Amino acid sequence: MRMAAVFSKDERLRHIGHLDIMRAMQRALRRSGLPVSYSQGFNPHILLGFASALSTGAASERELMEVTLRGEVSAEEFLRRMNAALPPQMQLVRCFPLEEKGPALMSLVRAARWRVELLGEGAAAIAAAVPAFLQQEEIPSIRKTKSGEKEINLRPWIYSLSADGGTLHATLALSEQANCKPDMLVRALAAFAGTEAPRMLATREELMGEDPAGQLIPLEVLLSPCEDS
Amino acid sequence: MRIxxxxxxxxxxxxxxxxxxTGGEMNTVVKKWEDAEFHYGFCFPDTYEVGMSHLGMKILYGLVNAQPDSLCExxxxxxxxxxxxxEENDVPLFSMESRTPLCDFDMIGFTLQYExxxxNILAMMKLGRVTLLSKDRGRDEPIVVAGGPCAFxxxxxxxxIDAFMIGDGEEVTLQVDEAVRRWKKSGAQRIDCLRALARIPGVYVPEMYEVTYHEDGTVRAITPREDGVPERVRKCVVTDLNTAYYPTEIPVxxxxxVHDRIMLEIMRGxxxxxxxxxxxxxxxxxxxxxxEKLTELAHALEASTGYEEMSLTSLSSGDYTCLAELIRQLMKDMEEQHVSISLPSLRIDSVLKESLEETQKQKKTSLTFAPEAGxxxxxxxxxxxxxxxxLIEKVTDAFQGGWSSVKLYFMIGLPTETYEDLDGIADLAQKVVRAYFAVPKGQRAKGLRVVVSASTFVPKPVTPFQWEGQDTxxxxxxxxxxxxxKLRAIKGVTFNxxxxxxxxxxxCFARGDRRLGRVLLKAFESGCILDSWSDIFSMEKWIAAFDACGADMHWYAHRQREKDELMPWAVIDSGISDAFLWHEQExxxxxxxxxxxxxxxxGCGLQRWKGVCAYANGSGVQQG
Structure with missing residues (x-):
């Protein structure tokens, strides 16, 4: 069976990169004693998929992953056993079974909701600049790709943005084609406000998918519509 | 202090x-500072990646934290x-667990794995705001201890260092903890703590000994400064590993x-x-x-870590009495969890072909052989x-078994070495290459790679070569x-x-004396740190430090020592007698x-210690 699990990555672990988090999760699955499935081949690995790679430097409240199991396990048991096997800084928040033949989680992600705390000088100026910033039709930015740097327009990738004191709340595009990371947003904001980019602490609050009508909805709701999250 | x-x-x-x-790793122990009576800072004087690979740290970390009133970070x-x-931001060295500065601990301990x-020890103390010189340290500063092979x-x-723990640390660590804890409560002077420590068997307190020198610079005598301090400090030996502490939960x-796996210490010595x-x-x-103990530990460690690899460690794992049985048992037990079993120090004359076949069920990495000389x-x-x-038989087995990558370790500069011995290294490498091509094409793995690695011989204390001068x-x-x-001419061979x-x-440092402390301090003050990292190491600074202190590197490293020279470490009783070492040298x-x-x-000398060595009998060589 396929089990979806929502987990958090605390601030203390924000510098741990995606590959390391993946390995830590694999080891936690092994510690949990849950009947996980392994890939075939020379170096068997646990069948585990993440909805999205979280950037190094960011914390998260609700990351999503899927695990393939050899037998039926209840969501409650999965949660209990995993949390006993995970460090306190990385805990499951919730889990639920997935449709056997459903698409990979990664293919369903469209956006992410972020909370970005701005620290130090420049934070106030940036927060004040948000309304005018959003009035722009073009927000030039640089996207780093494997082949080099590419100039892009950030504006269509910012679905929502507001400031609350020194904290930004944003829903930003997240897919292979369109990906706006919080540091790109903050750099663009700082440039617009004419200040240095301040230190920031980004926390991903939720991953978003798209309902049949094309509206953004939390990925968890899309995957398990009947359950309260 | 909170940062x-x-x-x-x-x-x-x-x-x-x-x-x-960042810390926060699985299985790390975070106790409340106030709940612990004794706070121990375990320091590994190298980077995280190196230190976290060290078994001794895992044992002592687990051991101290297993004591209800003690905390180890x-x-x-x-x-x-x-x-x-x-340094720029005035942030002191802080612990991985609670991010507490080093100077706030009751005791800090360094493990000495290589000279x-x-x-790095000085760098960590300075950054941790601990006074470097033992004699200048205040009452409220930590007691600084050290152990590990270099403590010999x-x-x-x-x-x-205030006190060195010599030999196996499992038992003496707790005795030292206890003494420091008692002293902390007592309100007595710092020197009283050192006095108490010097009376614990296996603990050497340098402050309690006076060293005098001959005119030629060699050591004349090492004498206890007061009654009750032993003339020689006898190393600690844990006689039964089955009852000794071994952690079942280790930080992941x-x-x-460097070594990211379960280390199962199958034997010691x-x-x-x-x-x-x-x-x-x-x-x-x-x-x-x-x-039985090993299978029990293996299960517990697998379950608590989730590691996908386990290595059977010891100085010579191939010599473990029931190795084949152990490997078979572990492979069977661990199959379902997909844990691979590896043997790091493969001795070429003892690994059974059978166990090679067992390990090859898992992935094939490079095999290492250490003929040491050509x-x-x-x-x-x-x-x-x-x-x-x-060697040829074993590499042939390996090539037939599907390996194509072999590492050969040698040393150069060994006593009596001539250029014929160097020719021998090239010759051996050539024969290994031939052994590969002797396996029919369909049966051998592609991509032959023979890495010949040659390190420079360093004469070490407590070895038969402790009297030898190093090659210039x-x-x-x-x-x-x-x-x-010579090796460039051989196809498939890389020389390191x-x-x-x-x-x-x-x-210089392996067989150095107390006077090198000044050199060390000077070198550190002139910027030497992380010396084992070649991109940082600066020989010029070291040479300048030796010069500034009037110490002669050549005298320490290259001098052939006399049979009756009193070695700087003579105060330490390793159990191995000088008579045996000299006989071996001859x-x-x-x-x-x-x-x-x-x-x-x-008759290495350990036979004098009753009930310590299972293989001891007789009186051995003439005792000096």
Whole structure:
């Protein structure tokens, strides 16, 4: 069976990169004693998929992953056993079974909701600049790709943005084609406000998918519509 | 003292490899500071990746934290980027667990694995706001202890370390903890703590001894300063590994470290008696863990860590009595969890073909062999009981078994070495290549890779070669160049050799005396840190430090020592007698080998300690 699990990555672990988090999760699955499935081949690995790679430097409240199991396990048991096997800084928040033949989680992600705390000088100026910033039709930015740097327009990738004191709340595009990371947003904001980019602490609050009508909805709701999250 | 977490975060945002400093790993122990009566800071004087790979740290970390009133937290040497930022921003060295500064601990302990980590000890103390010189440290500062193999010659660190624990640490650590804890409560002077520590068997307190020198600079005498301080400090030996503490939960790092796997210590000590090998002498006698204990530990560790690999560690795992049975058992038990079993120190004359076949069920990495010397003559001199026929047979087995990558370890600069012995290295490499091509094409794996690695011999204390002068830099460079040329001609062979300058320095400190403390301090003050990292190491600074202190590197490293010279570490009783070591040295000169002590006691000196060595009998060689 396929089990979806929502987990958090605390601030203390924000510098741990995606590959390391993946390995830590694999080891936690092994510690949990849950009947996980392994890939075939020379170096068997646990069948585990993440909805999205979280950037190094960011914390998260609700990351999503899927695990393939050899037998039926209840969501409650999965949660209990995993949390006993995970460090306190990385805990499951919730889990639920997935449709056997459903698409990979990664293919369903469209956006992410972020909370970005701005620290130090420049934070106030940036927060004040948000309304005018959003009035722009073009927000030039640089996207780093494997082949080099590419100039892009950030504006269509910012679905929502507001400031609350020194904290930004944003829903930003997240897919292979369109990906706006919080540091790109903050750099663009700082440039617009004419200040240095301040230190920031980004926390991903939720991953978003798209309902049949094309509206953004939390990925968890899309995957398990009947359950309260 | 509490460090502002945001201040630490600011630094972490600016460094490479921040996970080295973040902590929060699985199975780390975070106790409430106030709940513990005794706070122990365990320091590994090298980077996180190196330190987290060290078994001793895991044992002692678990042991101290298993005591209800004690707390143990880890410290590592920060990399240069982090170090600079911490200094600039006035952030002291803080623990991985609670981010408490080093100076706030009751006791801090350094593990001494190699001499070239010594400047890191000073760097960590300075960054941790602990006064460097033992004699200047205040009542409220931590007691600074050290242990590990290099503690068998503690003298170069005598100015900085309050007490050294000699030998196995499992039991003495708790006794030292207890003494420090009692002293803390007592309100007595710092010197009273040192006095108490010096009276614990296995603990050496340099402050309690006076060293005098002859006019030629050699040591005249090492004398206790007061009654009740032992003339010699006898190393601690844990006689039964089955009852000794071994952790069943070990920290599992997020980031990749050097040895990222479960380490199952199957035995301690080695019976081979290779004459260059310090560990082989220091860790005597050989003690095995039982099959039952090992399977029990293996299960517990697998379940608590989730590691996908387990290595059976010891100095010579191939010599473990029931190795084949152990491997079979573990492979069977661990199959479902997909745990692969590896043997790191594969001795070419003892690994059964059978166990090779067992391990190959898992993935095939490179196989390592250590003939150490290129000719039978020189292998007899160093008592490395390995023949060319053995080696060729084992590599042939490996090539037939699907391996195509082989590493061969040698040393250059061994006593009595000639250029014929270097020719022997090239010859052996050539024969290994031929052994590969002798396996029919369809049966062997593609991509032959033979890596010949040559390190520079460093004479070490408590070995039969402790009297030997090291080859000079000129001699070593000439030998390296010669070998490089010889090996270049052989297809499929890569030659690796290490900077010999580091080995020169290592030779000075390995057999150095107390007077090197000044040199160490000078070198550190002039910027020497992380010396075992070749991109940072600066020989120029070291030479300048020796010069400034009027110390002669040549005298320490290259001088042939006399039989009756009092060694700086004479105060330490390793159990191995000088009479035995000298006898071995004489046999080495004549190219006469000494049998494995499993085949009969050779009288190394441990037979004097009743009930310590299972293989001991008789009185051994003439006792001096």
């Amino acid at each position: 502002d977490p945001q201040k630490i975060e600011t630094l972490l945002e600016q460094v490479q490899k921040a996970p080295r400093y 880890r410290f590592f040497m920060p990399w240069t980027d982090m170090l600079a930022l911490m 070239m980590s010594y400047t 010659n503690p003298e170069p660190l005598a100015d900085f 790092p997020y980031t990749e470290i 080695c019976t081979r008696g290779c004459r260059f090998c310090q560990a082989g002498m220091l860790y005597r006698p050989v003690r095995e863990r039982s099959l 000719t039978q003559r020189l292998r007899d001199v160093i008592n490395k009981g390995v023949t060319e026929a053995d 830099q000129e001699e070593i460079h000439a030998k390296q160049a010669y070998l490089k040329e 050799y290490h900077e010999s300058e580091l080995s020169y320095l290592e030779a 046999k080495a000169r004549q190219g006469i080998t000494t049998r494995d002590c499993r085949h009969g006691c050779n």
